[in-house]
Amino acid sequence: MPNKKTEELEGVAIRFTGDSGDGMQLTGTKFTESTALAGNDLATLPDYPAEIRAPAGTLAGVSGFQIHFSSKEISTPADQPDVLVAFNPAALRANIDDVRPGGMVIVNTDAFNDKALARAGYDEDPLPALRDRVKLVEIPLTRLNREALKDLNLSYRDADRSKNFFALGIMFWLYHRSMDPTLRWLESRFKGDIREANVRVLNAGYAFAETTEMFPVSYVIPSAKIQPGTYRNITGNTALAWGIAAAGTLNDCPVFLGAYPITPASDILHELARYRQFGVRTFQAEDEIAAISTAIGASFAGMLGVTTTSGPGFVLKQEALGLAVMTELPLVVVDVQRGGPSTGMPTKIEQGDLLMALYGRNSDCPVAILAPSSPGDCFHIMIEAFSLAVKYMTPVVVLSDGYLANSAEPWLIPDIASLRRSPVKHHTEISNFQPYERNPETLARPWAVPGTKGLEHRIGGLGKDEITGNVSYDPRNNERMIELRAEKVARIANDIPPIEVNGQDQGGLLLVGWGSTHGAIYAAVKEARENGLNVSNIHLRHLNPFPSNLADVLSRFDQILVPELNQGQLSRILRAEFLLPAVPMIKQQGQPFQISEILERIRAMLREEN
Amino acid sequence: MADAAVNLTQKDFATDQDVRWCPGCGDYSILANVQRVMPEFGIPRENFVFISGIGCSSRFPYYMNTYGMHTIHGRAPAFAAGVKASRPELSVWVVTGDGDGLSIGGNHLLHAIRRNIDYQILLFNNRVYGLTKGQYSPTSRIGMKTKSTPDGSIDYPVDPIKFALGASATFVARTVDVDAKHLQQTLRRAHEHKGTAFVEILQNCPVFNDNEWIEVENKKTRSEAALVLEDGQPLVTGSKGQRRGIRIENGIPSVVKLGDEEDPVAAGVAVHNERHDSPAYAFALASLERPNFPIPIGVFRSVERPAYDEMLSNQVTQAIEKRGEGDLHALLHSGDTWTVE
Numbered sequence: 001m002p003n004k005k006t007e008e009l010e011g012v013a014i015r016f017t018g019d020s021g022d023g024m025q026l027t028g029t030k031f032t033e034s035t036a037l038a039g040n041d042l043a044t045l046p047d048y049p050a051e052i053r054a055p056a057g058t059l060a061g062v063s064g065f066q067i068h069f070s071s072k073e074i075s076t077p078a079d080q081p082d083v084l085v086a087f088n089p090a091a092l093r094a095n096i097d098d099v100r101p102g103g104m105v106i107v108n109t110d111a112f113n114d115k116a117l118a119r120a121g122y123d124e125d126p127l128p129a130l131r132d133r134v135k136l137v138e139i140p141l142t143r144l145n146r147e148a149l150k151d152l153n154l155s156y157r158d159a160d161r162s163k164n165f166f167a168l169g170i171m172f173w174l175y176h177r178s179m180d181p182t183l184r185w186l187e188s189r190f191k192g193d194i195r196e197a198n199v200r201v202l203n204a205g206y207a208f209a210e211t212t213e214m215f216p217v218s219y220v221i222p223s224a225k226i227q228p229g230t231y232r233n234i235t236g237n238t239a240l241a242w243g244i245a246a247a248g249t250l251n252d253c254p255v256f257l258g259a260y261p262i263t264p265a266s267d268i269l270h271e272l273a274r275y276r277q278f279g280v281r282t283f284q285a286e287d288e289i290a291a292i293s294t295a296i297g298a299s300f301a302g303m304l305g306v307t308t309t310s311g312p313g314f315v316l317k318q319e320a321l322g323l324a325v326m327t328e329l330p331l332v333v334v335d336v337q338r339g340g341p342s343t344g345m346p347t348k349i350e351q352g353d354l355l356m357a358l359y360g361r362n363s364d365c366p367v368a369i370l371a372p373s374s375p376g377d378c379f380h381i382m383i384e385a386f387s388l389a390v391k392y393m394t395p396v397v398v399l400s401d402g403y404l405a406n407s408a409e410p411w412l413i414p415d416i417a418s419l420r421r422s423p424v425k426h427h428t429e430i431s432n433f434q435p436y437e438r439n440p441e442t443l444a445r446p447w448a449v450p451g452t453k454g455l456e457h458r459i460g461g462l463g464k465d466e467i468t469g470n471v472s473y474d475p476r477n478n479e480r481m482i483e484l485r486a487e488k489v490a491r492i493a494n495d496i497p498p499i500e501v502n503g504q505d506q507g508g509l510l511l512v513g514w515g516s517t518h519g520a521i522y523a524a525v526k527e528a529r530e531n532g533l534n535v536s537n538i539h540l541r542h543l544n545p546f547p548s549n550l551a552d553v554l555s556r557f558d559q560i561l562v563p564e565l566n567q568g569q570l571s572r573i574l575r576a577e578f579l580l581p582a583v584p585m586i587k588q589q590g591q592p593f594q595i596s597e598i599l600e601r602i603r604a605m606l607r608e609e610n
Numbered sequence: 611m612a613d614a615a616v617n618l619t620q621k622d623f624a625t626d627q628d629v630r631w632c633p634g635c636g637d638y639s640i641l642a643n644v645q646r647v648m649p650e651f652g653i654p655r656e657n658f659v660f661i662s663g664i665g666c667s668s669r670f671p672y673y674m675n676t677y678g679m680h681t682i683h684g685r686a687p688a689f690a691a692g693v694k695a696s697r698p699e700l701s702v703w704v705v706t707g708d709g710d711g712l713s714i715g716g717n718h719l720l721h722a723i724r725r726n727i728d729y730q731i732l733l734f735n736n737r738v739y740g741l742t743k744g745q746y747s748p749t750s751r752i753g754m755k756t757k758s759t760p761d762g763s764i765d766y767p768v769d770p771i772k773f774a775l776g777a778s779a780t781f782v783a784r785t786v787d788v789d790a791k792h793l794q795q796t797l798r799r800a801h802e803h804k805g806t807a808f809v810e811i812l813q814n815c816p817v818f819n820d821n822e823w824i825e826v827e828n829k830k831t832r833s834e835a836a837l838v839l840e841d842g843q844p845l846v847t848g849s850k851g852q853r854r855g856i857r858i859e860n861g862i863p864s865v866v867k868l869g870d871e872e873d874p875v876a877a878g879v880a881v882h883n884e885r886h887d888s889p890a891y892a893f894a895l896a897s898l899e900r901p902n903f904p905i906p907i908g909v910f911r912s913v914e915r916p917a918y919d920e921m922l923s924n925q926v927t928q929a930i931e932k933r934g935e936g937d938l939h940a941l942l943h944s945g946d947t948w949t950v951e
Contacts, residue, residue, distance in 0.1 A: 037948050181946050223950075232947045242941060249938050256696045276929035278936030281922060283695055286721035290688035293681070293718075297661070297692025300679055301700070305692065323682050413942045450677040450693070450700050453656045458625070458671050460680025470627065471672065 004210075005217045011040075011070025012175065012221060013078035016167075017095050018087030019056050020049055020063040023164040028065025029408075030168055030185070034177035036233040036410050039223025040069040043519065044408045045077035045592070050263065050346045057119040062094040071222040075519035077407065079594035085167060087111060087141075089120035096130070104135040106170070108163070110142035137214050141166060148204035149197050158194075162201045169205020176220050179206065227412060234411040236375035236404030236516075237264070240334065241271035243382025244306055245278045246419065251386060253424035254279040256298030258291040258307045263346040264402045265336040268308045288313035292320040292333065299329040300459070302426055302449030304386055308334040310402075311353050312343060315360070321395055322361040325485060327459040328436075328445050330389035332382070333367075337401040339590040348590025349403040351515050351565040357397045358544060358573070364482050366489040368396040369544040373518035375404055376411035381541065387422045392492055393444040399543070401565075403516040403592050430454035435469035443488035445469075490545050499547040503529060503536025506556035509605055511537035512582065513563055514570055517593055521563055524598035535602050543570070551578050559605055561585055563598055618649040625675045631666060632740075636787030636813035640734065641673055643793045648676075651701070651801055659702045661690040663715055666741050667707040667734040667813075684715025687722035687731065691918075694729050698919040701801070702729035708749040709739050712768055716748075723777040726805040728917035730797075733770055734787075734811050738819035756818075771896040771910060774808040775889045781807040782892060782910040787814060788827050792838075792907065799909055805917045812905075826905055835900065839908030841884045844874040845895075847904045854904070855879030858894045865903065884912040 014031070018024045025046055035042050047064040054061030068078035080100040086092035088111040099105060107127065117125060130136050145163040146156060165182075172179050179202060186198050209215050248255035257280065259269040273282045281298070285291035292307040299305035309317065314335040324331045337353045339345030357369050368388055372381040378400060385396040427433070427446035435457040436445050448455040457469065465472040466480055501510070503525060513521040518539045525537045538553060540546065554560060554574065560582040562571035568584030575582050585601050587593055623645040631637045648658065658676035662668035664683035671678030677700075681689045686704050694702045704722075711719050711733045722731065738756070739745040745758040749770065753762040774782045781803040785796040793811070800807035812823040825835035837847045837856065845856035846868065853868035858880045866877055875881060886892065892911040898904065930936075 033946055037946060039948065039950065226950055228950050230943065230947050230949045232943070232945065245936065245941065246938055249936060254696070256692060258692060275936060275941075276926045277933040278938075279926060279930075280936075281696055281926065283691070283922075285688065285691075286717055289685060290691070290718055290721070293685045293688035294692030294695065296681075297679075297689035298696040299692075300677075300689070301659075301693040301697040303696045319682050320685065327679070413947065416939050416942075450659045450697065451656055453654065456656055456676050458660075458674075458678035458680065460671070460678075461682060462680065 004215070006220055007217050008220045008222065010072055010221070011068065011074060012083065012219065013066060013068040013081045014083040014085065014171065015064055015066040015081035015095060015098070016085045017062060017064040017091035018164070019091070020051070020054055020061045021056065022063070022087045023161070024063045024065050024087070027164045027168050028067055030182045031171055031177065032067050032233060032408055033181045034172065034179070035067065035069045036231065037181060038177060038221070040071065040221055041074050041224040041226060042067060042069040042410060043074055043077045044068070045403070046406045048347055057088055057090055057116050059090050059094050059120065062091050064091070064095060069221060071224050073224065075523045076592070076595060079596050085171070087164070087167075089117050089122055089126070092126065093120045093122065099134060102134065104137060105130060106137040106139060106167070108141035109138045110140050139170070139214065144204070144208060145201055148201050152193055152197055154193060154197060159197065162197045165198050166201040166205035166208075169202040170209040173206045173209035174215060174218055176218060179203075226410070229412045231410045231412055233408050234375055234379075235406055235408045236372065236378040236400055237267040237336070237406065238271055239375055239378035239411065240382055240400060241268045243379040244268070244272060245275045245280055246379070247383050247386035248278055248280060248304055250383060250419055250421045251304060251390065251424050253302070253304050254281065256295060256303040256305050257282045258285050258294035258298070258305070259283070260285050260288045260291045260309065260313060262288070262310045262313045264338055264405045265308045265310045265313075265334065267405070268334065268336075288316040289320060292317040296320060296324050296327075296329060296331055299324070299331050300327070300449070302447070304330070304332070304390070304424070306332040306334065308336070310336050310338045310346070311340050311356075314353060314356060318356075318360045321367065322365050323461045324395040325361070325365045325367060326461050326464070328393045328485070329395075330386070330393055330447065331395040332385045332389055332398060333395060334398045334400060336405045337399060339402075345590045347402065349401055349516070349565060349592055350588060350590065351399070351401055351517070352569070352588070353399060354514075354543065354566065354569040355572075357399060364486065366486050366544065368392070368394055368489055368492050369399060369542075370396060371399040371515040371541055371543055372404060373515060373539050373541055375407055375409045377541070378404060380414075383420055387420055388492055388495060390422060390424055390447070391444065391495070392442050392488055393447060394489060399515060401516050426452065427455065428452055434467045435459060436464060437467055438484070443484060443491060493545040493548045496542045496545070496547050498549040499538050499540065499553055501536050501538055501553060504534075505536070505553075507558060508534030508536065509559045509561060509602060510554070510557035511535065511561050511563060511598070511602070512540065512554070512570065512574065513537065514540040514543060517563055517565065520593040520595050520598055523595045524602060527595065527599055528602045533602060533606055535606070540570075546577070554578055554580050559583070561601065561605060563587070563593055563601070565592070616652050616654050618655055620645045620649065622655060623648045623675050625673055627672050629673050630669065632817050634814075634816035635666070636736065636815070637667060637670070637734065639787045639790070640732075640793065640811055640813065641670065643790050644797060645674070647794045647797045650798065653701050657700050659690070659693055659700050660705060661686050661693065661702065662705040663710040664741070665707040665710045665739070666815075667705055668710060670705040684710050684713070685718055686710070687715065687718040690729055691722055691725070691727050694727050694919045695922055698728065698923050704729060704731040706731065706733050708733065708735045708737060708770070709747045712770060712773065713748045719773070720777045723774055723779045723806050723808060725918040726780055726915055728804055728806070728919050730800045730807045730809065732809050732811055734813040735770055736813045736815035736819055737822050738815050740815050740818055744818035769896060770810040772893065775893050775896060775911065778889070779808050779911065780805040780915050781912045783808070784810045784812065784907055784910070786812045786823065786826050786907060796909070799912070803912060805915055825900065826907065835904055837898065837904035837906045839882050839895070839906050839910065841882055841909070844879045844881050846874050846879060856898065856903070858891065861890055861894050863894050863898055863903065884909050886911070887913065
């Protein structure tokens with residue numbers, strides 16, 4: 001064994017990039033699992049093309065997976081990768097400009113032939129020029145991988161499929177990660193030559209890195225000091241699906257999911273379809289409208305109805321959502337937002353649907369709106385959403401997004417006993433039953449479900465009498481009902497915790513965020529405060545109604561900046577509601593905020609002030 | 611679900627709401643007949659759910675003293691699918707029209723039928739838009755002059771029966787609004803059927819498309835204009851001196867004149883069979899249209915196939931048997947975890 005040096009680092013960000021068929025998402029996921037088990041704090045960001053198989057070797061087909069891990073607290077996948085692994089020239093070209101100056105770039109030199117260079121749009125070999133800019137590690141990955149498999153009866157084509165695991169083995173050695181979780185996974189997932197090939201190249205990559213002089217140093221990233229407890233790695237979509245299953249168990253009421261496949265929300269349907277043992281009924285509907293309609297039908301029948309979608313699907317659901325408002329049934333609608341408008345950029349990130357959630361229906365048609373702020377929070381927010389939907393007999397919209405959906409973080413697994421339980425009790429009292437008589441505290445109407453003797457009644461989308469729910473065209477009654485529905489949603493504020501300020505509770509600049517931007521905003525504010533800047537932030541999980549102390553909190557600051565991945569939707573609402581000069585910070589490039597962007601804006605705003 | 615102790619009458623199914631269809635509307639007769647047959651099923655009233663979309667026909671649930679929901683345009687089959695898939699023990703009835711079910715809601719109707727969800731779909735076909743005051747509908751005849759087609763419709767119509775058969779319906783029937791006996795019998799058959807029971811009800815709109823079905827509604831013309839389908843019986847219509855039979859060769863129907871005493875089977879007339887595995891025979895029947903043929907009335911097709919809601923419930927039961935009741939703690943701790951001391 002060569003005697004190699006070991007260095008300790010606080011944190012590293014690695015980006016794995018290759019063709020969309022090269023298995024980059026899998027490679028990243030397996031590296032993430034081992035990193036989580038190593039006890040580092042971490043955040044990941046997958047970035048892949050919408051095409052399942054874009055033309056090989058082209059820029060359009062480049063798929064990437066970034067992981068940031070550290071011995072300190074981190075909240076984003078990092079602005080710039082320290083290490084880039086590029087499987088082909090297109091991957092290098094699409095990502096090289098993001099790499100931190102002086103960072104490491106590992107390339108598969110076997111893929112840098114004239115044809116591949118041309119496909120990536122390179123006139124000449126880019127590697128020589130790179131040698132001065134970065135630590136370039138040139139590995140003949142394809143050949144080494146084939147060599148490791150030469151006595152197996154595999155075609156080159158099949159053998160080449162495993163080269164991502166050769167690279168993974170290298171990375172495991174380089175950062176002292178355990179290969180065990182990946183080996184266990186291979187054991188359980190594959191058999192025969194395919195399993196043998198993958199196990200072998202993983203080990204071969206590890207051994208290669210250990211012996212080669214290309215890597216004189218390996219790196220240790222000590223485990224992070226994090227809250228004690230049992231952790232797991234989780235993506236937002238998985239957490240969201242689990243939150244839905246949990247809501248059924250905690251509320252003692254079966255869940256019905258009506259859904260139509262749409263990127264990036266489909267994984268929630270896939271996940272929940274596996275949980276029939278929880279009594280979960282999933283229904284893959286014929287379209288987005290049917291998906292929400294079946295969920296509302298299930299709610300009418302006494303289930304916890306939920307539908308999951310993304311922007312273009314949410315548009316189609318608006319009419320039915322209006323009916324759920326009118327019939328005052330509990331319903332949860334999840335919109336995993338994506339780049340738009342129209343079909344837009346399905347696999348990219350945006351927060352463009354807030355105004356649609358608030359105002360996207362005919363007439364005045366209020367719904368509650370929640371937004372999770374991290375992948376793990378997707379679990380908790382679903383439990384809260386169902387609880388509010390049932391308590392107030394109202395639809396609740398949950399705005400996730402493509403970033404939360406696919407990125408992963410270590411998640412402190414909650415103690416089941418600590419989770420909110422609100423067992424569903426359908427209305428059964430026959431005497432004086434009126435379908436629209438309201439609970440004086442919450443203004444919720446009774447949830448009387450088919451099969452309950454003596455409570456037969458009809459509901460629908462036509463104007464309703466205030467008490468009986470019978471069809472009514474009475475002018476005053478109509479206005480009164482519109483006010484009541486609004487008041488009911490407003491009263492949800494009684495169930496929302498007051499917003500807490502991170503930083504100081506008054507003066508200076510306040511950043512107001514919502515949804516997936518939490519990590520970047522939090523990290524930027526933290527760094528700014530460490531540099532002595534007078535800046536704080538709040539992060540809204542409740543967008544309708546707002547926490548009841550929001551007006552008071554906003555009024556205590558000199559300046560308000562609202563970073564959003566849209567054209568300023570929340571800032572517009574804050575200005576309208578509170579008559580405050582909230583300034584939007586806009587980004588709509590299909591990518592999350594970088595910490596540095598926000599930091600720069602904080603500095604600029606505070607400079608202007610002085 | 612049937613309960614011998616349930617003693618209900620037609621009146622028990624009427625609500626206190628004023629029925630607000632136009633005078634002479636065929637819907638009155640349909641409502642009365644539905645209310646009349648409901649007590650026969652021996653099902654507690656609270657286990658019935660009526661779900662409708664938008665249009666004249668879709669006011670129906672407001673007049674049925676059961677659970678009911680008046681939903682949005684065209685989507686009733688989807689709302690009802692949610693009810694039935696989550697509560698298979700309920701008796702679910704969808705009420706729709708030719709515009710609601712075959713225009714804006716054509717997609718949902720197709721998929722409801724294809725899935726064979728165990729509910730009844732009653733499609734009132736008056737071949738016109740009533741609630742929006744008289745535009746042509748997807749079942750209107752070509753050339754029909756309406757407010758939106760002053761020069762005559764140039765849309766080829768869709769036939770509800772062919773549509774249902776094309777969607778692999780397991781039960782397809784046609785009946786007539788004012789023919790109480792036949793309507794009731796068809797509703798009974800629809801209720802008995804396990805899976806989607808699709809029933810087209812020829813219904814008169816006296817305001818915007820009066821007398822569209824007069825030939826089969828009028829008792830005098832009916833015996834020749836209608837071909838009443840009875841399982842195991844030859845396809846024969848017309849009274850003395852006017853007997854006609856329907857022969858079907860290679861899927862193509864033709865009319866055979868029959869003598870008053872002539873044996874129709876010997877003359878090559880087809881014998882009605884609701885249970886053909888292939889829908890081709892029922893499809894041939896569905897192509898019988900006026901004026902060249904009598905209009906078939908009755909059950910076109912009735913075959914057995916497991917229903918969606920039943921299979922879904924089985925999957926839930928089997929998942930619990932195989933994996934045990936869902937354990938939240940185990941789920942959250944599944945896969946790789948690590949503990950920080």
